[in-house]
Amino acid sequence: MRRKNRKHLFYSYIISYVGIVLIALSLLCSLAMWSVAESMKEEELRIIKNRMYTVVNDIEEQIETMRIITLNVASRAEFRKDTFQKNKYLEIEMLENLQHYNWTTAICDFFFLKYEDADTIFTSDGTTSSFKVYCRNKIREKERENVCTAVEKAFQDGTVSYVLERTGNSSVLMIYPLKKYAASSIGMEGVLCFEIKEKLLKERMEQMAGELPGSVEIYCDDFPLFSLVDQENTGDDLSLEATSVNGRIRIVFRPEADDYFNWNNVYTPQKAAILVGIILLLLIIALAEAWKSYAPIRKLVKKYNIKMDTIGANELDRIDSMIASMVQREEKDGKRLQKQFHLLREQILCMIVSEGYSPILQSRMAMLNIRLDGAVFGKLACAFENVSGAEGREELAAAAEELSDEGVSVYAFWKNEDQMEILVSAEEEYQIEDAWEALVSLLEAKEVRAEVKLQGMCRDIQQIHEIGSEKKKEEPENTKKISDNQQGSVGFSETKQELEEAEKLKDENTEDFKKQSATAAYAVKYIDENFTRYDLSLDLVATELHITSPYLCRLIKQQTGMNYKEYLTRLRMVEAKKLLQNKNASIADVCQQTGYSNVSHFIKTFQKYEGLTPAKYRDIR
Numbered sequence: 001m002r003r004k005n006r007k008h009l010f011y012s013y014i015i016s017y018v019g020i021v022l023i024a025l026s027l028l029c030s031l032a033m034w035s036v037a038e039s040m041k042e043e044e045l046r047i048i049k050n051r052m053y054t055v056v057n058d059i060e061e062q063i064e065t066m067r068i069i070t071l072n073v074a075s076r077a078e079f080r081k082d083t084f085q086k087n088k089y090l091e092i093e094m095l096e097n098l099q100h101y102n103w104t105t106a107i108c109d110f111f112f113l114k115y116e117d118a119d120t121i122f123t124s125d126g127t128t129s130s131f132k133v134y135c136r137n138k139i140r141e142k143e144r145e146n147v148c149t150a151v152e153k154a155f156q157d158g159t160v161s162y163v164l165e166r167t168g169n170s171s172v173l174m175i176y177p178l179k180k181y182a183a184s185s186i187g188m189e190g191v192l193c194f195e196i197k198e199k200l201l202k203e204r205m206e207q208m209a210g211e212l213p214g215s216v217e218i219y220c221d222d223f224p225l226f227s228l229v230d231q232e233n234t235g236d237d238l239s240l241e242a243t244s245v246n247g248r249i250r251i252v253f254r255p256e257a258d259d260y261f262n263w264n265n266v267y268t269p270q271k272a273a274i275l276v277g278i279i280l281l282l283l284i285i286a287l288a289e290a291w292k293s294y295a296p297i298r299k300l301v302k303k304y305n306i307k308m309d310t311i312g313a314n315e316l317d318r319i320d321s322m323i324a325s326m327v328q329r330e331e332k333d334g335k336r337l338q339k340q341f342h343l344l345r346e347q348i349l350c351m352i353v354s355e356g357y358s359p360i361l362q363s364r365m366a367m368l369n370i371r372l373d374g375a376v377f378g379k380l381a382c383a384f385e386n387v388s389g390a391e392g393r394e395e396l397a398a399a400a401e402e403l404s405d406e407g408v409s410v411y412a413f414w415k416n417e418d419q420m421e422i423l424v425s426a427e428e429e430y431q432i433e434d435a436w437e438a439l440v441s442l443l444e445a446k447e448v449r450a451e452v453k454l455q456g457m458c459r460d461i462q463q464i465h466e467i468g469s470e471k472k473k474e475e476p477e478n479t480k481k482i483s484d485n486q487q488g489s490v491g492f493s494e495t496k497q498e499l500e501e502a503e504k505l506k507d508e509n510t511e512d513f514k515k516q517s518a519t520a521a522y523a524v525k526y527i528d529e530n531f532t533r534y535d536l537s538l539d540l541v542a543t544e545l546h547i548t549s550p551y552l553c554r555l556i557k558q559q560t561g562m563n564y565k566e567y568l569t570r571l572r573m574v575e576a577k578k579l580l581q582n583k584n585a586s587i588a589d590v591c592q593q594t595g596y597s598n599v600s601h602f603i604k605t606f607q608k609y610e611g612l613t614p615a616k617y618r619d620i621r
Contacts, residue, residue: 014287021282045240048253051209052242056251058208059201059218059225060244065105066174067162067181070192072101073113074182081115081190089588091128092599096615099126106204108174108194115190116155138195140168150175154191164223170198172225201226214255221248342394344368346413353379353423356465371409374425378432378457379467380439382420385449396420396448403438410435423464430601432457437565519545520555524567527556531571532595538564572596573609580618587614 073079078097084090098113102124112121114131121131135144143166150165154177163175174194182188201218205226218226240253345368348361357372365372384396393414400412400422409425422439424432436454443450456467523545530536541564542552553564560567572594579590588599596602606614 018283018286021279021286024282025279048212048255049240049242051212052240052251052253055205055209056218056242056244056249058204059107059220060246060249062105062107062204063174063220063248066108066111066194067176069101069104069111070176070178071181073098073192074178074180074188079113079178080188081118089586092588093586095122095126095128098122099124105194106207107200108196109200111192111194113190113192114151117189138167138169138171143168147173151191151193155189164220164225167195172196172198172223196225198226202228212253212255214253217252219250219252222250341368345370349411349413349423350415350421352461352464353421354465356463357461370411372423372425372461374407374409375427376425376429376432376457376459377461377464378424378426378429378435379455379464380422380424380436381453381455382422382439382443383451383453384418384420393417393420396443396446399442399446400439403435403442407431408435425461428598428601429457517559519547520559523552523555524559527564527568528571531568532575532593534592534595534597536568536595569605569609573606576602576606576614577610577617580614581621583618585618590614 076097077083078090078094084094101111103109110124112123112129112134114121119131121129121134123129135147139147147165147167150163150173154160154163154175158177158180160177161180162177165173165175167173172195174196176192176194178188178190178192205212205216205218216226216228217224238255240255241250242253243250344364348364348368348370352361352372397412397414397420400420401410404410407427408431411423411425412420415421424435426432426435433454436452440452443452458464458467523541526541526544527536538549538553542549545552547555556562556564556567562570576590576594579585579593587603591597591599591602594602596605603613606617610617612620
């Protein structure tokens, strides 16, 4: 039985490799048809060269667009360094004007403005950053010194029109000195740096001329802007070159060698003899490979002494069973490692929150994908009443961490079976409050009964473990509670006994209920009259009305159907839209007149509320 199975397996290998030989023969025979297509190659080359001329002229137009942007920036007074340094709001308007030039060229989606002897750069994204941070994040270490030298050259050498330098990350910096293009060099000691990305170049090239089947190199004044070279598949005897009208841009194209192969005199006796020799060689190789492929199985059978006592058994069945068991073990090991990863991650987070951050933990955090690089840190606590099973807890923790956003990192872990703690890292304090409200909304949507507390915030991660320990001696923590009888409604809550007493008084005493309604109306009226105050807070209104903050929040919810923050934001956004109808009103003025002290926070809130920025809203009105 064993011998019969081995012979059958060996014959199957021979048949397989003979089939491969027959396929190879059919491919060799098809090469004879290439002689017919020789006359078509010249026409194809002519078409490709026309497409290349389209590419170089288009790229030259894109670079000319960058030069025009530089001329505009160099000729406008608001981009002079001494102009916007006098007023912070002029700097914001300058960034907005600079952002208007973005997306005007198809090969560059990012550029920045840098002045001499200043580390700050003004980007086309409408933000400011540090030039050192930009170099560290977007320029490879080997090229950083060259880039800095190129920028300094653009500052010092007034004769150059631009300087090109590679960043090492598939992009090229095109640096234009402003004083070269400015009518007056006063206040224009700066450079405009355009980041030309190879990806965008390739997409633009394919958009204008389609995909070129081969290697492509694009040069700007003999500086390589783009290079897609495959030496193995490129023909050495054929290359096409095209230059733009002004001679600045040059493209070199080398087609794939296989596409331009030409077999002459296929049916001559000499070529026929070569073809027969190739066929015989392929047959010998096929037999040798068949035996070589069968040899490992034969060794395995001999090594493990596999017997064929049962009917239908053979070597492959046993080997397949062995491989299946190995795969199962590997899957179990993978699940075990994943579980250990989550356990270790929870332990590290628990140590940071309860015992404090230390440099020893820092090396572990990178391995566990924990990033705490924000400017402010907050700690949330969730006390659950109806969470059952480890899967339910893991699902809630994963859902909480999905609340992470740009600039906000959320990490959740279970302190015990009924309490989950959450560590939030953000850039601003209001972002932690937003994460708190988003968590409450998430639990409300999942119909989970829980009490969510914002235990506190700090600006030093090493002080995070102190939050909660001293808080009990001071005023009560901010709390949001979700319960079934409220049908998922969210609000600040007092103790359970106070809630029961309030509900009892509401049902039993009509006069008290009327007083409560009057208090709620007065509270809403007070907010309507003072919503433009930047220091207006829930605690301030509660103090004015001589009631507690949780009770005030409940009154506002009953009166308006919204919580305090939602109602206050709605009032401010309505007022902002009225003020923006005045074309002469600046964004900073509208921000101050609606009760916001932070312009960035106002713009982000308005965009979230209306779906577009205040500037765009004013333009369309």
